[in-house]
Amino acid sequence: MSCFDYYRERFQRFYAEQAVAEHPVVARVAERLAVEGPVIVEGREEVPAADRNEGTLVAAAARGRVVNRCPGSHGHICCNYLTIDLYAGCTLGCSYCIMQSYRNYAPMVVHVDTAPIISAVQAVAAANPGRRIRVGTGQIGDSLQLDPLFELSRELVEAFADEPAVELELKTKTDFVDHLLGIPNVGRAIIAFSLNPPQIAASEEPDTAGLEARLAAAARSIEAGYRVAFHFDPIIRVGAWREWYGAVVDRLRRVPAERVAWVSLGTVRFTSALRETIPPRAYMFDEFIVSRDGKMRYLQRERVELYRYLRARLEEALGPVPVYLCMESPAVWRRVFSDSRSAPAGSLLAPLALPAGL
Amino acid sequence: MAGELTSAAVAMLLESPRTFDLFSRELEQDEALLRRGLHPPLLVWWEHAERPAVVWGWQLLQRLAALDIVAVPVSLVNDDAAEALELAIRAEGRPGRFGWDELSAVAACMRELGLEDNDPKLSALLFGRPASVLREVRRYEELPPPLQRLVASGAVDLKSAERATGVPEAVLERFGAGAEQLSFSRRREMLAMLYEFCVVGRRETEAVLALLDEVFAAPDPLSALRAHRYPRLRELERQFEAFCECYASGSGVELSAPAKFEGSAFGVQFQFESAPQLARRIRCLQAIERNCDELFRLL
Structure with a gap:
């Protein structure tokens, strides 16, 4: 099934806010979806209650700051990532998704006007000379799930292609990369893939692309000039975790290490609100303790064991690629990276200055 | 006339509609005092019914009938049904301390009389906080019977009980019997862990029953259960x-x-x-x- 057939099956209604109604992307999407419309509304709040569901797409104007710091987690080390809310919402249905606990608007919202985003990122780069600006669109939605339809990532890739400090990361659990492969200059853009063993993905990531498809998409991305990144997040501690995750890492041996921008590791974690939202899953019947940020995590000793194992396997497979931990405590970082062979440089973790009025 | 104090025959009142027979608290008045008429008057609604309806005082009425008292002082209520119900609840004089069987009876009364569920005075009198009476009662009534019993007895709160939906009834019965010795917060934590064993961890009911026998025999049942949940x-x-x-x-x-x-x-x-x-x-x-x-x- 082509991704356009997928979209037509998935989305039955298309709304656009008045502010972006004339944006060329809106007309293009309506045509590709083969839906009547778009239906123009003043604001997304005016979408009728009957249509406020996952079958509805809303093209909207961004509100508030368009570039934000990753919220990180209190008492835990933040990787100093900046986020762009381009696509808000996701229908991939991952059982552990944190958005289930805080997102209170079911339709997927797409901020179609990239111009203010591009300006804001450029302003951050100008305010932080000599610093790497890691910025991504995958914080509150999958970067590429809707991208073949809207083609907004292309605008960002092209805009940042000549910005040597900006590392735009497009993070996905799909294999929807082909629309991005013909861009002549991709600069320092990175296409990133979340990875989990197929046995876990099959049960917990129902509508995502399979591991083989994601890795094939990674190979195509590299061939087209991108660097790639891999996110083992969330790592789920099942009985055979060494074998299952080890087998996934082994698949990365075919990836040219110099084209891997970074790999992140993060064990499954959840707030108490998310815990009540997640339907009963076998992996939830593990031993979780409350960390300093109030989130439930595996016992520290077990997290360290998982991270050390994966880090060692990654080093075997890829050599000294940068590996970092997502939302982990200083104690865990120290235990995992005591030799500092592949941890990101300290300067990378220093906070960036965000200019006022972005 | 509203508020008028008069007298009515006990036998006639006993035959009146039971629409407002809502409360189950045992009446503690002394028999000798009752025989001397030293008790509050009943509230009787006379406005729209062919016969008067006792709005408040059913327990008292039955005690008086048992004592062969033939007439009883009544205060007439001529307000509409919603206000009659409010008066009945006020007359009980225990805001926020009604049992779930009584709350269910109030909800049934509201449905029977077609009363709207938007009176903040009523919810404050019943729950001591703003709430939808019918929705709260529906939450309770949707619980399986063993959980209803735990909530009705005050062993656990409604929210904790809802979170335990899916725990087999046999486990809940065993928990209810053994948990009396525990504090409220410990019962709540224990119930949450039982949910995890039974529903999340899909442990066999027989295994969980055996586990409960073991932990209730321990000096500190909650710690014993925690040790199993977090080995x-x-x-x-x-x-x-x-x-x-x-x-x-x-x-x-x-x-x-x-x-x-x-x-x-x-x-x-x-x-x-x-x-x-x-x-x-x-x-x-x-x-x-x-x-x-x-x-x-x-x-």
């Missing part, structure tokens, strides 16, 4: 206790681990009041130092 954490605690026992017992040095073994630093604390005491503490610290790898392996 690896318990093992870390056991190893730490063993370390303390081995290297610090009787030394006057108190060793502490980070909470749930999440963190990087252990603590020591001691006091001394003589040189030999201090020497003993220092020898203990030196023993801890020589063996501290055992401690750090716990983190």
Whole structure:
């Protein structure tokens, strides 16, 4: 099934806010979806209650700051990532998704006007000379799930292609990369893939692309000039975790290490609100303790064991690629990276200055 | 006339509609006082019914009938149904302390009379907080019977009971019988863990029943259940206790681990009041130092 057939099956209604109604992307999407419309509304709040569901797409104007710091987690080390809310919402249905606990608007919202985003990122780069600006669109939605339809990532890739400090990361659990492969200059853009063993993905990531498809998409991305990144997040501690995750890492041996921008590791974690939202899953019947940020995590000793194992396997497979931990405590970082062979440089973790009025 | 005090025959009142027979609290008035008429008047609604309806005082009426008293003072209520119900609840005089059987009866009464569920006075009188009476009662009524019984008896709150939906009835019955000895918060935690065993962890009912028998026989049932739910954490605690026992017992040095073994630093604390005491503490610290790898392996 082509991704356009997928979209037509998935989305039955298309709304656009008045502010972006004339944006060329809106007309293009309506045509590709083969839906009547778009239906123009003043604001997304005016979408009728009957249509406020996952079958509805809303093209909207961004509100508030368009570039934000990753919220990180209190008492835990933040990787100093900046986020762009381009696509808000996701229908991939991952059982552990944190958005289930805080997102209170079911339709997927797409901020179609990239111009203010591009300006804001450029302003951050100008305010932080000599610093790497890691910025991504995958914080509150999958970067590429809707991208073949809207083609907004292309605008960002092209805009940042000549910005040597900006590392735009497009993070996905799909294999929807082909629309991005013909861009002549991709600069320092990175296409990133979340990875989990197929046995876990099959049960917990129902509508995502399979591991083989994601890795094939990674190979195509590299061939087209991108660097790639891999996110083992969330790592789920099942009985055979060494074998299952080890087998996934082994698949990365075919990836040219110099084209891997970074790999992140993060064990499954959840707030108490998310815990009540997640339907009963076998992996939830593990031993979780409350960390300093109030989130439930595996016992520290077990997290360290998982991270050390994966880090060692990654080093075997890829050599000294940068590996970092997502939302982990200083104690865990120290235990995992005591030799500092592949941890990101300290300067990378220093906070960036965000200019006022972005 | 509203508020008019008059007298009515007990026999006639006993035949009246039971629409407002809502409350089940035992009447504690002394029999001798009742025979002398020393009790509050009944509230009787006379406005729209062919016969008068006792709005409040059914328990009292039945006591008086049992004492062969033939007439009773009544206060007439001519307000509409909603206000009659409010008066009945006020007359009970125990806002926020109604049982779930009584709340169910109030909800049934509201449905029967077609009353709207938007009166903040009513919810304040019934629950002591703003709430939808019908929705709260529906939440209760949708619980399986063993959970309803736990909520009705005050053993657990409604929200905790809802979270335990899916726990087999046999487990809930066994829990209800054994949990009486526990404090409210411990019951709540224990019920949440039973949900995890039964629903999340999909343990067989028979296995959970055996587990409950075991933990209720333990001196501290909650700790015993926690040890089953968190065996690896318990093992870390056991190893730490063993370390303390081995290297610090009787030394006057108190060793502490980070909470749930999440963190990087252990603590020591001691006091001394003589040189030999201090020497003993220092020898203990030196023993801890020589063996501290055992401690750090716990983190």
